[in-house]
Amino acid sequence: MPWADALAGLSIAGLLLPEAVAYSGIAKLPPQAGVIALFAGLACYGAIGRSRFAIVSATSSSAAVLAAATLALSNGDVAQRLLLATVLVSLTGLCFLVAALARLGAFSNVIAKPVLRGYAFGLALVIAVGQLPGLLGISAQHGQFASLLLELGRRVGDWQSASLFTGVAALIGLFVLERIRALPGPLLVIVAGIALSTWLGARGVALTGPIALALQMPSLQLPAAAQWMPLAGLSAALMLILYAESYGSIRTYALKHGDEVAVNRDLAALGIANLVSGLFHGMPVGAGYSATSANEAAGAGSRLAGLCALAVVLALVLLFLPWIERIPRPVLAAIVIHAVSKSLRPAVFRPYLQWRRDRLVALAAVLAVIAFGVLNGLLIAIAFSLLMLLRTLATPRLCVLGRLHGGHDFVDVARHPEAEQLAGCLILRPEEPLFFANAEPMLAQARAKVARHADAAVVILSLEESPDLDSTALEALGDFSRWLSARGQALRVTRLKDAARDLLLRAALPQLSPEELNYWSVEDAAQATVAAPAQKS
Structure with a gap:
């Protein structure tokens, strides 16, 4: 016009x-x-x-x-x-x-x-x-x-x-x-x-x-x-x-x-x-x-x-x-x-x-x-x-997850007291992406929570908030997995993004086998944890 x-x-x-x-x-x-x-x-x-x-x-x-x-x-x-x-x-x-x-x-x-x-x-x-x-x-x-x-x-x-x-x-x-x-x-x-x-x-x-x-x-x-x-x-x-x-x-x-x-x-x-x-x-x-x-x-x-x-x-x-x-x-x-x-x-x-x-x-x-x-x-x-x-990302916030109403959803038990924690395992989720500024303090919090749940044979770590991992986060994960292995506890990592999963496969951490990276959801990792003792019996 x-x-x-x-x-x-x-x-x-x-x-x-x-x-x-x-x-x-x-x-x-x-x-x-x-x-x-x-x-x-x-x-x-x-x-x-x-x-x-x-x-x-x-x-x-x-x-x-x-x-x-x-x-x-x-x-x-x-x-x-x-x-x-x-x-x-x-x-x-x-x-x-x-x-x-x-x-x-x-x-x-x-x-x-x-x-x-x-x-x-x-x-x-x-x-x-x-x-x-x-x-x-x-x-x-x-x-x-x-x-x-x-x-x-x-x-x-x-x-x-x-x-x-x-x-x-x-x-x-x-x-x-x-x-x-x-x-x-x-x-x-x-x-x-x-x-x-x-x-x-x-x-x-x-x-x-x-x-x-x-x-x-x-x-x-x-x-x-x-x-x-x-x-x-x-x-x-x-x-x-x-x-x-x-x-x-x-x-x-x-x-x-x-x-x-x-x-x-x-x-x-x-x-x-x-x-x-x-x-x-x-x-x-x-x-x-x-x-x-x-x-x-x-x-x-x-x-x-x-x-x-x-x-x-x-x-x-x-x-x-x-x-x-x-x-x-x-x-x-x-x-x-x-x-x-x-x-x-x-x-x-x-x-x-x-x-x-x-x-x-x-x-x-x-x-x-x-x-x-x-x-x-x-x-x-x-x-x-x-x-x-950077302050927000570097402030470590780690929550413990539980099953909500017996379904497939896992939520923070601190915000949802009705959520049920599964016997024999501890499910943890970092609320920020893991990177050099927060990886060490975040996994230090994880150690403290694991110490309070000594009966957990398996620790499930949900990394849904981390699209990728830098070298500091990778080394911190390696130290955490070795610490768990020395205590006789297994680590399973779930909800990995492709880039983070590829990096962990290349790193080939001895305590974290490729099989432990194949859980696409928290539900999958939790079911595998519950099924393992049943198979042994």
């Missing part, structure tokens, strides 16, 4: 252009950096990508990460920061392309959803607070969250009432207009701001200022040799953030409309878009949720909507650039705050509180971003989530 796509593109163009200029301010880059990124993202993804709803442009999260990274590496040198931004965006594009060639489409899954949601909430809070100086018409000396809030509180007397009134009015307008889907709220607010720019400027309200969009040939100056290693690490982190955000947007609407997700092709499309944006001195780009959801809500039916939006934005830039330069800065700050406000909803944490799962992980992500900054906060949050996972 070309007409529907054209109307959708026309509708979202009014959102994309002001957001591109506003996100440039978050990245501490000239306004044209966001506009160039918008052109690169829409053109490259429209030509290569697969999602019919994804809108690839600069995003608030990547802009904040870019600002934090370049400010940390440039030591305040503006020219050096612009150079580092170009290199970092280009390297991010190369990271995307390498990931696409290596078919690492599932790589973003290393970031757990609670981390992403906590990070998005904390990042939105940091970005919103970072826009307050523009909203208040002052130039802040501090950039960190707490320091900036303290500075703003101390400088109440410096707040410009005209700037504050303009920003608050723009925010109210954006929140009111977002309820009317047929109207491009940001564009209307921008037009109103431009119409009043002369009157506002006379009262001290700052305007956007000149935007230099003279197209330069692609260029990439090389930074100092000592900066390559940190740039490589930062580009990988930026790629991970962008893809996690983009994949979330793309997958959400693909599931909603029954579309397929071409993960590795989208990686390549994002890689080329970032590489082109970097070479032309633009910002990093990704499929942001706000623009993608606006495109779907506007009725887009194919990638043609994004290309139509590109044409509209190009016409606006060519014909109305002098007017765009007159956008009041408090209006741009209001647009950024409105854009990130969707991530500032505490309701996103309700499931974790209700499920009583990953609450600490989500909270740690929020606090890490606020306390340690945008980039370090994400890395700390990821590390914390992995540590919590």
Whole structure:
């Protein structure tokens, strides 16, 4: 439906252009950096990508990460920061392309959803607070969250009432207009701001200022040799953030409309878009949720909507650039705050509180971003989530199984007291996969339980939770089987996955013959244990 796509593109163009200029301010880059990124993202993804709803442009999260990274590496040198931004965006594009060639489409899954949601909430809070100086018409000396809030509180007397009134009015307008889907709220607010720019400027309200969009040939100056290693690490982190955000947007609407997700092709499309944006001195780009959801809500039916939006934005830039330069800065700050406000909803944490799962992980992500900054906060949050996972897996939990109601089901006797333990055998089941961090303590618990059941001639070990075994777990199993053999007790291993069974066969543990590995269920091993004494008699 070309007409529907054209109307959708026309509708979202009014959102994309002001957001591109506003996100440039978050990245501490000239306004044209966001506009160039918008052109690169829409053109490259429209030509290569697969999602019919994804809108690839600069995003608030990547802009904040870019600002934090370049400010940390440039030591305040503006020219050096612009150079580092170009290199970092280009390297991010190369990271995307390498990931696409290596078919690492599932790589973003290393970031757990609670981390992403906590990070998005904390990042939105940091970005919103970072826009307050523009909203208040002052130039802040501090950039960190707490320091900036303290500075703003101390400088109440410096707040410009005209700037504050303009920003608050723009925010109210954006929140009111977002309820009317047929109207491009940001564009209307921008037009109103431009119409009043002369009157506002006379009262001290700052305007956007000149935007230099003279197209330069692609260029990439090389930074100092000592900066390559940190740039490589930062580009990988930026790629991970962008893809996690983009994949979330793309997958959400693909599931909603029954579309397929071409993960590795989208990686390549994002890689080329970032590489082109970097070479032309633009910002990093990704499929942001706000623009993608606006495109779907506007009725887009194919990638043609994004290309139509590109044409509209190009016409606006060519014909109305002098007017765009007159956008009041408090209006741009209001647009950024409105854009990130969707991530500032505490309701996103309700499931974790209700499920009583990953609450600490989500909270740690929020606090890490606020306390340690945008980039370090994400890395700390990821590390914390992995540590919590390792802690759970490394905490040995071993249960004793009994037969439930005389049937074929075996359950934990601690949770089901009515379950009957079989005479002459002890059935044990580790509740986590056996691996190097928990194998020794897990089997130490098993020894303690065996010692309390001295009448058990056979110990049945159910390894249904272990898809595979590492060498530490294998050695621990060998020690456990020898310990049982010395006590005159037999070991039978049941519910083995194929990989674990193949490994135990290759290991050929003397106390664990191949016959003892052939029990596919706990019931089979239990019946063999009961039948053995009967055969002897």
